[in-house]
Amino acid sequence: MPFYVSPEQQMKDKADYARKGISRGRSVVVLQYDDGILFVADNPSRALHKISEIYDRIAFAAVGKYNEFENLRLGGVRYADINGYQYDRRDVTARGLANVYAQSLGTIFTETNKPYEVELVVAEVGADADTDQIYRLTFDGSVADEHGYVAMGGQADAVAQALKDGYREGSSLAVALRTAVRALEAQDSDRHLDAKSLEVAVLDRHREHRLFRRLTARRIGDLLNEADGAADAGDAADGATSSSDEADED
Template sequence: MSMPFYVPAEQQMKDRADYARKGIARGRSVVVLQYDDGILFVADNPSRALHKISEIYDRIAFAAVGKYNEFEALRLQGVRYADVNGYMYDRSDVTARGLANAYAQALGNIFTDSSKPFEVELVVAEVGSSVDEDQIYRLTFDGSVADEHGYVAMGGAADAVATALKERYREGESLSEALQVAVHALQQQDADRVLESSKLEVAVLDRTRERRLFRRLPASRIDALLSQPAAVEAGSVDDLPPLDEGSAG
């Protein structure tokens, strides 16, 4: 009669964490940065159909790395959470903090109880009326939450990207400056890597707008921001060519 196979709980949790980290590291990085007029999201993502960055609600956006079908399921849950709470109570009651707490509970339950942890890492961000009121929360596969300030790098070669952000990021940067810092950091994932606008997914939460604050930036705007920073700094986001008004993804 064979003895039952026993694995200590600590070893199970370690194995699950290692599995999730390896899955997340296989992808390409995403960075989130504060700039003077809002929050910038930049993903190393050549796909025009599979978004890593999405709108959740009025002032809230979502960025993710890892397994697409898993973080897409979480995005949809977040949209439903925001819609239901905004309808039952008030739109102002829907906050990034509340959404981050909901995601933390869901991810924690999956990590502990499911046969396989989610291979995802998330950022939930809410733009405030000033830089000091911005909220950026980073969530890991086990439901841990960190309140971030300035910038976040996740997925892929996140350590190398974060090091580059630390060296170049400055508070109060313009959109063009922040985008250049983000692209430089993402290029540190590989030696001699050059990221063209067609390889980037870029979006902003722009506090200067009155209605929808989330906007995707098309390739033409990305190129303008990267190549003509002086001209961009003198004006607002609305001085550039029209934004892509399509689905938030």
């Protein structure tokens, strides 16, 4: 006698399976800063990247199973190259790429027994912050247009809450990086992420030609030290102001 499972139960089981797989991975954070879009991954590997360039102004970040999101990344690169060659480089957009990924993920989710255990962000940097585009895609092909920041993978809710508390529009690269690292550390109060534990890249709107740039461990460390120094200076200034106010009152 064949075993029957309702379509609703099948979809629920697939969704639960994919969510569990994604939550077992390490988190990735994407957020806007004053000069572009910052990508930060909890990823000590120097060979297996979670963050990659897709095209001139477009980058890709992913969590989940590496072989699955790597297949999607390569497909995105081929799509961008072919369309840029056949039409015009300006016709290759993050929105178009997000639609392609959404169709692929949706088809895989509904028509195969095992869904992809992945979650993606496709981002395109614009001439200013208002024209930046950040799209988040889930395992079932759903697409969300995000603004400001995105957290994926691991304990994403805890990371997103930390970003909500700490994120400020128009932050410098150093401050945005420190905010992202603190959000990633919010998953475990005992964990400290140093420069060698991070994969960091930016889409810098002020660069010429290729706007995507990876940051070295040394550069990451310098930016974190810069942000900490600025925070310490700000705390000292606040303390001096408070002391001055108290003296005036006396």
